[in-house]
Amino acid sequence: METNYVLKMDNISKRYGESRVLKDVQLHVAAGEIHALMGENGAGKSTLMNVLFGMPVIHSTGGFEGTIEFAGERVDISSPQKAMELGIGMVHQEFMLIPGFTVVENIKLGREITTPTIASSVFGASLEKLDRSAMAADARKALDTIGLGIGEDQLVRGMPVGYMQFIEIAREIDKTGMKLLIFDEPTAVLTESEADRLLETMQLIASKGIAIIFITHRIDEVIRVSDSMTVLRDGSFVSRLTTKESTAAQIAELMIGRKVEKLVDDVGEDTRSIQDDDIMLRLTDFHVDMPGERVRGVDLTLRRGEILGIGGLAGQGKVGISNGILGLYPSRGTVELDGEKIDTAKLGEALKKRIAFVSEDRRGVGLLLEESIQENIAFTSMQIQNRFLKNYGPVKLMDKAGIRAHAQEMIEKLDIRCTGPDQYVGRLSGGNQQKVCLARALTMNPALLIVSEPTRGIDIGAKKLVLELLGKMNREQGMTIIMISSELNELRSLCDRIAIVSDGKLTGIFAPDASDAEYGMAMSGMKKGGETQ
Amino acid sequence: MTKEKFKKAIDVIGLPRLIVFCFFIAIIITAYVNGINVPSFFSSTIKYWGMWCVLVLAMIPTIKCGIGPNFGISLGIVCGILGTLLAIEFEITALVDGMVPGLGPWVAMLFAMVISAAVAWLVGIGYGKLLNLVKGSEMTVTTYIGYSVIYLMCIVWFRAPFSSGEIIWNLGGKGVRNSVSMESSFGNLLNDAFGFYIGGESGIYIPTGLILFCLLMCLVVHLYFKSKTGLAIAASGSNPTFARASGINVDKMRVKGIAMSTMLGAVGIVVYNQGFGFLQAYGAPLQMGFLCVASVLIGGATTTKATILHVIIGTFLYQGLIIFTPPVSNELLAGTDISDTMRQIIQNGVILYALAKAKGGSSHE
Numbered sequence: 016m017e018t019n020y021v022l023k024m025d026n027i028s029k030r031y032g033e034s035r036v037l038k039d040v041q042l043h044v045a046a047g048e049i050h051a052l053m054g055e056n057g058a059g060k061s062t063l064m065n066v067l068f069g070m071p072v073i074h075s076t077g078g079f080e081g082t083i084e085f086a087g088e089r090v091d092i093s094s095p096q097k098a099m100e101l102g103i104g105m106v107h108q109e110f111m112l113i114p115g116f117t118v119v120e121n122i123k124l125g126r127e128i129t130t131p132t133i134a135s136s137v138f139g140a141s142l143e144k145l146d147r148s149a150m151a152a153d154a155r156k157a158l159d160t161i162g163l164g165i166g167e168d169q170l171v172r173g174m175p176v177g178y179m180q181f182i183e184i185a186r187e188i189d190k191t192g193m194k195l196l197i198f199d200e201p202t203a204v205l206t207e208s209e210a211d212r213l214l215e216t217m218q219l220i221a222s223k224g225i226a227i228i229f230i231t232h233r234i235d236e237v238i239r240v241s242d243s244m245t246v247l248r249d250g251s252f253v254s255r256l257t258t259k260e261s262t263a264a265q266i267a268e269l270m271i272g273r274k275v276e277k278l279v280d281d282v283g284e285d286t287r288s289i290q291d292d293d294i295m296l297r298l299t300d301f302h303v304d305m306p307g308e309r310v311r312g313v314d315l316t317l318r319r320g321e322i323l324g325i326g327g328l329a330g331q332g333k334v335g336i337s338n339g340i341l342g343l344y345p346s347r348g349t350v351e352l353d354g355e356k357i358d359t360a361k362l363g364e365a366l367k368k369r370i371a372f373v374s375e376d377r378r379g380v381g382l383l384l385e386e387s388i389q390e391n392i393a394f395t396s397m398q399i400q401n402r403f404l405k406n407y408g409p410v411k412l413m414d415k416a417g418i419r420a421h422a423q424e425m426i427e428k429l430d431i432r433c434t435g436p437d438q439y440v441g442r443l444s445g446g447n448q449q450k451v452c453l454a455r456a457l458t459m460n461p462a463l464l465i466v467s468e469p470t471r472g473i474d475i476g477a478k479k480l481v482l483e484l485l486g487k488m489n490r491e492q493g494m495t496i497i498m499i500s501s502e503l504n505e506l507r508s509l510c511d512r513i514a515i516v517s518d519g520k521l522t523g524i525f526a527p528d529a530s531d532a533e534y535g536m537a538m539s540g541m542k543k544g545g546e547t548q
Numbered sequence: 549m550t551k552e553k554f555k556k557a558i559d560v561i562g563l564p565r566l567i568v569f570c571f572f573i574a575i576i577i578t579a580y581v582n583g584i585n586v587p588s589f590f591s592s593t594i595k596y597w598g599m600w601c602v603l604v605l606a607m608i609p610t611i612k613c614g615i616g617p618n619f620g621i622s623l624g625i626v627c628g629i630l631g632t633l634l635a636i637e638f639e640i641t642a643l644v645d646g647m648v649p650g651l652g653p654w655v656a657m658l659f660a661m662v663i664s665a666a667v668a669w670l671v672g673i674g675y676g677k678l679l680n681l682v683k684g685s686e687m688t689v690t691t692y693i694g695y696s697v698i699y700l701m702c703i704v705w706f707r708a709p710f711s712s713g714e715i716i717w718n719l720g721g722k723g724v725r726n727s728v729s730m731e732s733s734f735g736n737l738l739n740d741a742f743g744f745y746i747g748g749e750s751g752i753y754i755p756t757g758l759i760l761f762c763l764l765m766c767l768v769v770h771l772y773f774k775s776k777t778g779l780a781i782a783a784s785g786s787n788p789t790f791a792r793a794s795g796i797n798v799d800k801m802r803v804k805g806i807a808m809s810t811m812l813g814a815v816g817i818v819v820y821n822q823g824f825g826f827l828q829a830y831g832a833p834l835q836m837g838f839l840c841v842a843s844v845l846i847g848g849a850t851t852t853k854a855t856i857l858h859v860i861i862g863t864f865l866y867q868g869l870i871i872f873t874p875p876v877s878n879e880l881l882a883g884t885d886i887s888d889t890m891r892q893i894i895q896n897g898v899i900l901y902a903l904a905k906a907k908g909g910s911s912h913e
Contacts, residue, residue, distance in 0.1 A: 343792055363795020372793065380789045385853075390779075395794040398780055412774045 020084075021046040021194055021226045022067075027081035029062055029073065036062050037079070040252045042228075042245050044195065049217055049227045051237040051244035051258075053270055055538075056329045056501055059250040060230050064197060068105060069094045086194060102194035104187035106201055112179055114172035119147070119154040121171055122186045128153070157189040160223075161216045177209035181216070188220060196220065197228045202236060203330070214240045232270075232328055234263050234539040248272050267535025271503065278479060278508040282486025287320050287493065289511065295319040295495050296463060301348035302519075303332070303339030310335040311519030312348070317463075317497060322489050324510030324527075325499045328538055332519035333499050334375050337465045341365050341372050343380075352463070366399045371461035373452045375468035375499070377445070381452040384441035388433055389422035391440050391451050396458045425454040429484065446477025453484065464488070467499040482509055503534060562848045564901050568865050568894065575872045582879045589871055591753040595739060596867040598758035599823040600843065602765050603816035603836065604863045606809045607844040610690075611854040612773065613805025614785030615679060617841040617902075620690035623675055624668045624813020625833045626701045631664025632733075632818055632827050633724065637712045641733045653734035660734070660818050668814035672807030679806060680799045687851070687903070694837045698830075705829045728827040735825045758823065765815070766856045772808070781805045785852070842866060842895040845902040869894060 022044040029037040037059045044050040054060050065072055066079050069092035073079055083090055085101055092098050112121050128150050129135075129143035154167045163181045171179065180201060187196055198217065202210040218240055221227050229241060237244060238258060246253040246269045253269050296317040303310035310332040317323050327333040339346035342359045350357045350365075358364050366372070374380040383391055397403045397413070403421070405414035422436035429450045433443060440451050449469065456464055466485065470478040486509055488494045500506050506513045507527040514524045515537035523537040558566060580586050603621065610618040635641075635656045645652030675693070682689045705724040710716055714732060717725045729735065741757025772778045784791040784801040791798050817836075821827045844854055847862020870891055877886040 341793065342795075343789075362792060362797060366795045374793055376789075379787075380793050383783060383787050383790055385786055394779070394783065397776060398794050398796060401776070404776055410771065410775065412771060413776075413779060 018043075018045050020044065021086055022228075023082075023084040024063070024067065025082050025084075027063065027066060027079060027083075029066060029079040031076055036250045037066075038251045039081075040247065040250070041255075042067075043255065044226045044228060045243075046194070046226050047221055047224045048242040049221050049229055049240050051229045051231060051241040052247070053230075053232065053234075053237065053244055053266065054247035055232070055270060057249070058247040058270075060247060061199075062250075063247070064105075064199065064228075064230065067092065067197070068098045068103065069096075099190070102190075102192045103197070104190060104193050104195070105197040105199065106180070106183045106187055107199060112171050112182060115170065117168050117170055118158070118165065118182055118185075119151050119167045121182055122154040122157060122167075122189055123150045124186075126190070153189060154185065157185040160188055161185055161219065162212075175209075176204050177206065177212075180205060180209070180213065184213075184216065184220075188225070193225055195226045195228065197230070199230045200232075201229075202231065202233065210236070232539050234266050234536060235541055237266070238263060246270055263536055263541060264532040267539065268530070268532040269535075271531040271535040271538075278505055279482050279486060280479070282483055282509075283490040285490060287490065289318050289320045291318060293319045295353060296497075297349075297351045298336070298340075299349045299351075301336070301339060301346065301350065303335040303344050303346040305332075305335040305338050305344040308332050308335035308338070309519045310339060310346075310516075313516070313519075313521050315514060315521060317495065319495055320489075320493055321511040322485070322496045322498060322509055324506035324513035325497065325516060326501070326503050326506050326513055326534075326538070327516035327522075329501055331517050331538075333501075333516040334467055335519070336516070337372060337375075337467045337497070337499055340370065340465065363399060366395065366459065369459065369462040371395075371456035371459040371464050373449075373456050373464070373466040373469060375471065377448055377452060377472070382440050382448060385439060387437045388426070388431070388440055388443075388451055389418045389436040392422050392425055392454045392458055393418040395455055396460075400459065402458075421458065422454075425458070429454055430480065444473075444477075446473040446481070449473055449477070449481055450484075453481070457488070461494065463495045463497070465497045465499070468501065469498065470500070470502065470505060478505075485509065503538075564898050565846060565848050565861075565865070568846050568869065568898075572865055572868050572872070575869070575876050578880070579872055579876050582876065584875050584879065585750075587747065587750065587752045589875065592871045593864065593868045594752070595755055595758070595823060596871060597864045598739070598755055598762050599820045600816075600840070600863050600867060601762040601859065602812060602819050604840045604843045604847075604859045605762075605765055605769055605856070606812035606816055607840055607849070608769055608773075608854050608856065608859060609781070609805040609808040609812070611844075611849060611852065612785050613781045613802045614788065614852070615686045615690070615802060615806065616851040617687070617844060617849075617854075618690055618806070618809045618813075619687060619837045619841060620675065620693040620697070621809070621813040621816075621837045621840055622694040622698050622833050623671055624810040625817045625836060626697060627668035627671055627810065628660075628664040628814035628817030628821075629701075629827060629829055629833075630667060631660040631662075631814065632730075632821055633708075633710065633715060633728070633829075634663055635660040636714050636728065636730075636733045636827075637710050639712065653737045657734040657737055657818065657822060661815050664814035664818060665811045668810040669807050672810030673803055675810060676803030676806035680802060691837075695834070698834050702830050724829045726828070726830060727832075728829070730821060730825055730827055734822050737822050738819065739823050755823075758819070761819065765812070766860065769812070770856050777801075777804065838895055838899065839866070842898045845898045846894075849902075851902055866894075 020043050024042040027037055027040045040059065040063060042063065052060050074093065083092060090101060128146040130146050132142065132144045135142040151167050158167060161181055161184055163185065165178060171182065187193060201213055205213060214236060217227055231237060241258045243255065243257050245255050248270065294316050298313055298315040301310060301313045307330055313336060325333045325336060338344050339359060340350055342362045342364060346359045350359055352368050352370065357368060378384060393403045403414050403418050404411045419436050426433065426436060431447050431450045433447060440448055469481050469485065482505065485496055485498065489496050498506060498510060510527055512524055513527060515522050515534065517538055517540040522540060525533055576586065606621050606624060607617045610616065640656040640659050641652035644655040679686050679689065707722060708724055709722055710724060715724055715728050717723060738758040738761050739755040743753060743755045746752045746754060773782055780791065780796045781801045781804055784796060784798040788798045843862040843866040844858055846865050847858035849858040873890050
């Protein structure tokens with residue numbers, strides 16, 4: 016018997032300029048099933064959904080290739096309005112609700128039920144009166160469908176996040192003719208019990224014949240509620256699986272996939288001897304309140320002389336760890352360097368203890384774009400260690416000659432391609448900007464170097480150079496390094512151990528040659544053996 | 549290609565600066581053609597440039613630390629007025645002259661500057677802390693602070709317990725009179741020091757002392773921004789998150805920048821008053837903030853970037869315009885008072901232009 020697919024997307028390809036973000040992807044969803052769409056960050060999930068929803072970002076960049084069939088008919092979805100008319104709805108990750116409006120008003124926004132008035136007969140339909148009781152009845156029905164027992168005339172402002180998520184869903188199912196509903200990472204912001212309720216609600220909606228596309232990276236949730244799934248990796252279609260016939264390990268392995276490219280050629284001979292009891296940095300119950308990258312209690316130790324990788328998906332908190340240690344965001348728990356506590360509430364305390372930091376946000380945090388290379392390189396060391404200052408009588412001023420000589424040295428050492436130490440860093444390429452950031456960190460003569468996303472947004476050649484440089488500093492100068500990256504492949508090619516963070520917590524520490532399945536499961540919040548933490 | 553080059557050149561010079569400069573040249577030519585005494589007006593321009601230079605210089609620290617031009621410079625100005633009044637009240641000139649003849653005015657001026665700078669430093673710290681509470685709308689708040697402090701001080705001036713006959717109202721009693729003569733203290737001290745004429749008595753007068761003092765202040769500010777603290781202030785302004793990542797307390801640096809600006813405002817008004825020959829309290833300094841902001845903007849500064857050169861050029865162009873326009877307009881349009889209208893249009897127009905061009909929020913791009 017042929018399955019009755021409500022949505023068939025075939026051979027979908029999409030380019031943004033030179034880069035191909037989707038390559039011949041297919042996505043088939045049957046009516047009344049929950050279909051999970053899985054993949055790492057950058058696998059192409061969002062782009063595929065943008066194609067399906069007819070988002071302007073797709074059409075303003077040259078459209079896409081491939082065909083979409085919806086409810087058995089070939090369709091051309093040119094705008095989100097068109098998608099909605101067809102009966103495709105989306106529950107957004109960020110809530111699109113108006114806080115000052117009531118639940119009813121939010122649910123019926125743009126689809127209000129109205130009755131004619133005298134004014135409207137003269138000035139047109141925009142002056143018709145709202146039929147509040149009819150609207151309230153509709154909203155009540157939608158809320159009851161998903162079992163949300165809140166009053167429909169309450170204001171949205173001040174409601175718990177979980178409720179807002181359900182109001183979003185109620186709004187979608189209130190639309191008539193809804194055939195396909197997309198849930199984009201719906202459980203990311205919910206508590207465990209709210210997430211449970213949501214999954215039940217999804218099953219309820221599916222049982223009424225509405226197809227659901229469930230975008231997530233949480234394998235356990237997928238196994239619990241989905242009927243089938245599509246796995247994407249690097250913009251390509253990997254597999255369509257039936258959930259019943261798959262295991263968590265299998266799914267994780269498909270998501271990660273072994274990449275063959277070798278990122279690092281040669282970092283010099285490994286003469287290090289790393290002792291398990293020679294602990295350099297110890298984090299105990301470390302929480303960081305960094306918006307979008309919350310850390311919720313991490314215990315981690317760093318051995319002297321090693322390169323420790325911290326991986327995980329975006330938004331899970333790996334970036335928060337470094338920002339917390341540096342004191343850029345409020346944190347609690349303890350950070351000890353060589354047994355001595357670092358007061359993270361005091362800005363610059365970590366820097367004074369010779370922990371240097373290369374930020375993940377190169378242009379925003381890492382550089383003074385309107386200043387020269389030399390000033391960028393010398394700045395932190397001057398502020399923290401009082402270097403590059405010269406006495407002129409009673410006053411201490413910037414030692415321009417000294418800074419210049421040092422910058423020149425760094426430019427040669429790191430092979431920064433520039434017209435000279437005076438060039439503005441804003442004019443450099445991404446890779447060279449990153450080298451300037453590294454040069455500034457190295458100028459601190461650090462005992463511990465924390466690099467966050469060192470290769471983000473730089474081309475493959477520069478990537479290799481940066482990674483090899485980190486390796487050499489570790490091997491030759493014995494510098495201890497924490498490397499935080501979203502690219503697992505990068506971590507695997509350089510690190511001695513890799514810690515995986517999910518949902519603000521550590522889910523495992525692995526050797527670089529651990530299996531893809533182990534990594535995949537840790538990244539989706541499961542411990543070894545498929546148990547959730 | 550040449551069109552692009554031309555456009556780039558305009559970008560570098562800045563459109564308002566170009567327009568004002570062309571207008572200035574046109575006015576000078578018109579003045580010359582109409583037989584107006586150009587050298588004497590040039591002398592005035594130089595004199596007023598010196599009188600305003602330090603006040604305009606006060607815009608640099610606040611622009612550098614990320615607050616934008618300091619419309620509330622009146623806060624520093626009232627501190628400077630206070631210092632000058634104290635120097636007159638204590639009759640420092642006569643006191644010191646009694647001991648070392650000729651040194652009196654210098655000591656009095658120094659006294660006024662040091663006292664007012666010290667008060668301004670303290671006031672500036674409070675002002676800075678206030679501005680840290682209203683991040684994002686600093687320019688509006690500074691404007692209103694500038695206004696309110698002048699009127700607040702009107703009450704103080706009126707009731708202040710001065711006793712010097714130079715200061716109190718002619719009828720006696722308490723309070724500061726509308727304009728206090730500086731003649732017995734240090735009026736025209738800097739203007740007259742080492743002054744000379746180029747081209748005889750009817751030529752251009754160069755107030756050497758004034759110019760040297762202004763250049764000295766410019767140098768001090770320049771060097772300050774080459775010190776560790778100065779660089780930290782500038783970094784806090786141009787990229788606060790970068791500064792934080794380098795362990796800098798951005799709020800503290802902003803306070804320092806504002807305190808420094810207020811201090812410069814205090815010293816600036818002392819310089820202004822000595823050149824003017826009179827000290828004017830009450831509502832007189834009300835518009836000075838706008839004039840300072842307009843000057844530095846005409847010089848090519850933006851709300852996020854300013855250099856000493858912008859101050860020097862901008863003050864000269866602005867003062868030149870104000871001084872040359874009245875005689876020329878009187879000549880061309882007899883009986884009208886177009887000059888003040890012109891001044892207002894230029895002053896507020898330039899501020900409006902700069903604000904419209906300012907990219908909201910950060911200056912990362």
